Structure formats: structure tokens, C-alpha cells
Amino acid sequence: MFWVNIKIQKNVIFKKAPMLEVVSVTFKENYKQVVDVNRAAIQWIKDNGYRLGKMMFSIYHVNVDSE
Secondary structure (H helix, E strand, O other), X not given: OOOOOOOOOOOOOOOOOOOOOOOOOOOOOOHXXXXXXXXXXXXXXHHOOOOOOOOOOOOOOOOHHHO
């Protein structure tokens, strides 16, 4: 593990969580492809012998309405 020099702000809270495996996908361009990207990730999970957990979330780095 490595650390990046980050200025810690008072409103940032760190919590420890149990270790787990995740599937993470990052993509650029049009948000219209979100459904296809999610389908591909789910298929990869199944094809590689993993199972879906109970939680899934997305982080948008650009306002979806701007497209």
C-alpha cells in the first residue's frame, strides 16, 4: 500500500472496514454507455466465478446533466 500526500481537512472522516474484494470500472466519454458498462462488469463477475454482493454504487466525476 502507498500513501499520497493529501491535505487532511477537518470534515474528512476515515473509517476502517473489513477487507473485501471489489470490481471497479472506470470509463470516459458518454454516460449513455453506463448500462452497457454495468452489464459488462456483471458478466465479468459471473464469468470469473464471483458473485454479486448486495451493494453497488457509481461515482460521477462530471455532472451527468452537462452531456
